Amino acid sequence: MVLKGLRSNSEGSVLYPPVQLHINDDQVVVDNGIFSISILSPEGTVTSINYNGIDNILNDHNGINDRGYWDVNWSDPFDSKDNLDKLAGDELDVVVNNENQVELSFKRHWMFSRKNSHVSLNIDKRFIILRGTSGFYSYGIFDRPKGWPDVDVYQGRIVFKLQERLFRYMAVSDERQRVMPTSEDRKRGEPLDYPEAVLLTHPSNSLLKGEVDDKYQYSTENKDNRVHGWMCSDPPVGFWMITPSNEFRTAGPVKQDLTSHAGPVTLSMFFSTHYAGIDLGMKFREGEPWKKVFGPVFIYLNSVTTEDNPLSLWSDAKEEMLIQTESWPYEFPNSLDFLRAQQRGLVTGRLFVRDVELARASFAYIGLAPPGTLGSWQQENKGYQFWTQTDSEGYFEIKNVRPGSYNLYAWVPGYIGDYMYNSVVNVLEGSRIRMGILVYEPPRNGPTIWEIGVPDRTAAEFYVPEPNPTLMNNLYANQRTESQYGLWERYTELYPYRDLVYRVGVNEYQTDWFFAHVTRNVGNKTYLPTTWTIFFDLEDVGSTGNYTIQLALASATVSELQVRINDPRGVLPFFTTGLIGKDNAIARHGIHGLYWLYSINVLSSQLRVGRNALYLTQARGLGPFRGVMYDYIRLEGPPQSYN
The missing domain is CATH 2.70.98.10 (Beta-galactosidase; Chain A, domain 5)
Incomplete structure (x- = not known):
């Protein structure tokens, strides 16, 4: 008792x-x-x-x-x-x-x-x-x-x-x-x-x-x-x-x-x-x-x-x-700055997602945060935020919102990108705001040719290795989890001579895609950049229209991700993120940090019928914790074949 x-x-x-x-x-x-x-x-x-x-x-x-x-x-x-x-x-x-x-x-x-x-x-x-x-x-x-x-x-x-x-x-x-x-x-x-x-x-x-x-x-x-x-x-x-x-x-x-x-x-x-x-x-x-x-x-x-x-x-x-x-918001605090239930507002609505076809945005995350830009809520740090999840039908109810001006943000598990309502939402004391039906159209330029991972803003679906048996927390002994110490060092042990190679249609991302793209430990406290290769086959390549690589990152720590297509030795990469990220999620056992999304335009002339290769280089060495975690990668065909 x-x-x-x-x-x-x-x-x-x-x-x-x-x-x-x-x-x-x-x-x-x-x-x-x-x-x-x-x-x-x-x-x-x-x-x-x-x-x-x-x-x-x-x-x-x-x-x-x-x-x-x-x-x-x-x-x-x-x-x-x-x-x-x-x-x-x-x-x-x-x-x-x-x-x-x-x-x-x-x-x-x-x-x-x-x-x-x-x-x-x-x-x-x-x-x-x-x-x-x-x-x-x-x-x-x-x-x-x-x-x-x-x-x-x-x-x-x-x-x-x-x-x-x-x-x-x-x-x-x-x-x-x-x-x-x-x-x-x-x-x-x-x-x-x-x-x-x-x-x-x-x-x-x-x-x-x-x-x-x-x-x-x-x-x-x-x-x-x-x-x-x-x-x-x-x-x-x-x-x-x-x-x-x-x-x-x-x-x-x-x-x-x-x-x-x-x-x-x-x-x-x-x-x-x-x-x-x-x-x-x-x-x-x-x-x-x-x-x-x-x-x-x-x-x-x-x-x-x-x-x-x-x-x-x-x-x-x-x-x-x-x-x-x-009991929230409490009735008993005696500061005028703490607002009680009758001083707050309510925002309701329903969210759909249109990606190829219209669907209910089930269990999407949706919330109000200070006005900003697409996805800015994840770096917002001075105001109040009010979040909930939609139900299986896409309905949402955001309760006990302090009066103020907000943007309405959302993201839907299973789809890339962020949603932001196109107008500021002004919540007044006691207001009840019905947003009606909202439709999120995630970034897409063409049909999916292949994809790696699940767009959920984490690297949880990828291969997390067994920890070094001398560096374990036994709380996690019976599960594969990023919470074990030293997993970044396992990459060099699992790929001692060459970096990760992934063959679309042959390999499985759950077992063959390491959860973090990290540096290579070559001894004497020296760490080198690494390049991962994705091989994929195309039966034909359209003569008109461009392809798109949708590249979603779940984390980045003092990294630069460079992309090359069919030319691993090119002096200049086809695309680079530049130096990004300071979330340190790899060292701190996080399966994600901040979310990054890049839509990369690829000319059809850069691809060929038959075997192609996509090279992903994390170009910054200098330490064991520099690296990125992937959320999801997708190659899309030209728009005309999509429409």
């Missing part, structure tokens, strides 16, 4: 004691009878959480400013130095204090005298404790008045560091949960190709010896990053980060980010450059004003009796996530 508090209601006000606020010289303590939380004042960092007989769930071996805190990474555009700001407040404001709710605000007002030490943002960090609720809420309001100095902001998050002796079991999803190494285990381990990855050589738990630990192995797409955290077995207690909405996260529903990782650490990532690159950092120029609400997120505490299975804490946390999601 899970032991947890009920939500505030008429019964709760009877069953549970009132919320009590105690203000001391250097901290505030809030107690609702289920748990108590201590927050440094006026800094606004959480120093202690007392729950279910545990005096402090947080790691009290850390300094008082290194247990539960907000932070951002930022830099001056004229100075490349990366700065970490833990957003310590200057003043405490008790926003609400009654028997059913306490809301605290820890504010910091930026001044020009702080230009070199603090990010140029006004900060309002808030904590809410409700009667009868087993957990607390936190949200933040960041703003910049017009005229403030230029600044680059790369990452914003909430961090909680837990008691290591208690919390050893982590859960990110039904499939990804396990006993984790400690921070000391990592310190005693062997560093690998980048600091986050460590080979555990002398772990305190001998069962972990020989495994790789890397926090990026537990990254999750925004759409799936709803609940994660840690479990303690004695006493059986759970600590969970629940995110009821993605509206305040950046770069759309499939942006990947960190969750929980060894430490034990639990994060709520609001924005970052992970799996996208520095282009996703917020760049404020020429005195640009800005304001945004991040959160609230819910930090949930639960427990079971000693007779129960501690793993039931995870099932209960998932149930709580659904309850919190259904």
Whole structure:
């Protein structure tokens, strides 16, 4: 039986004691009878959480400013130095204090005298404790008045560091949960190709010896990053980060980010450059004003009796996530900047896709994001985004949209490219907007001659090799997954003398197309460009009309993909992407980063009857992580044979 508090209601006000606020010289303590939380004042960092007989769930071996805190990474555009700001407040404001709710605000007002030490943002960090609720809420309001100095902001998050002796079991999803190494285990381990990855050589738990630990192995797409955290077995207690909405996260529903990782650490990532690159950092120029609400997120505490299975804490946390999601947008935050349900709008419609023939856009991703260009939502980083999926018939309903001007974007699994509605959608308070029937026509110039892969914006359908048995995370031992460390090195092992060759109609992309087009390791820390070859036969070649190569990339990291046709030694490539990408998805176990689509025009004179060859060269060496992941490649015939 899970032991947890009920939500505030008429019964709760009877069953549970009132919320009590105690203000001391250097901290505030809030107690609702289920748990108590201590927050440094006026800094606004959480120093202690007392729950279910545990005096402090947080790691009290850390300094008082290194247990539960907000932070951002930022830099001056004229100075490349990366700065970490833990957003310590200057003043405490008790926003609400009654028997059913306490809301605290820890504010910091930026001044020009702080230009070199603090990010140029006004900060309002808030904590809410409700009667009868087993957990607390936190949200933040960041703003910049017009005229403030230029600044680059790369990452914003909430961090909680837990008691290591208690919390050893982590859960990110039904499939990804396990006993984790400690921070000391990592310190005693062997560093690998980048600091986050460590080979555990002398772990305190001998069962972990020989495994790789890397926090990026537990990254999750925004759409799936709803609940994660840690479990303690004695006493059986759970600590969970629940995110009821993605509206305040950046770069759309499939942006990947960190969750929980060894430490034990639990994060709520609001924005970052992970799996996208520095282009996703917020760049404020020429005195640009800005304001945004991040959160609230819910930090949930639960427990079971000693007779129960501690793993039931995870099932209960998932149930709580659904309850919190259904409650969004919350009614209890007391900032005018957080809009309630009646202040928001609704957008509905139906999406079709026309590619050769008209079809329902089943389970398409469709959403509202700040106005931009085709596909710009995946690099948008300052506004709010509201996404959903269509049903099997293509119908969609985008709920709880903040008033504002948006573009409507979409993409449909199974089809290349992006959709964008041709007019700005203006959502007003309480509005109900019916978009009607929308039709997406994906890029196509002619009939398909051959194709490799599935257009789903990932490389998941391609061949992911077995990991090096000495560099495994045993959580993934029974599955082929990109989450294993060092898979980029397997390319050189599998293709020691010549690069990948793929024969259309003979080979299968599931087994014969390596998931990442990476460099070749020739030893002595030297990496060379690689060229993949696609052989294909044409029974005839039209004398008029052009062919098209549709080339969709799922990821790119400091790469240049060059295309040559029937001439592998041509000094100049027929087509090049130029230097693209900084998403680092190959090193960070992502099966995709940002999406790139190229429609390449091919003259019929460049092809011949019989055997043809398409040469794909990733021309940039210099490191193991430079490379691209393909989403999909298609050769189309001339338009006249299509029509």
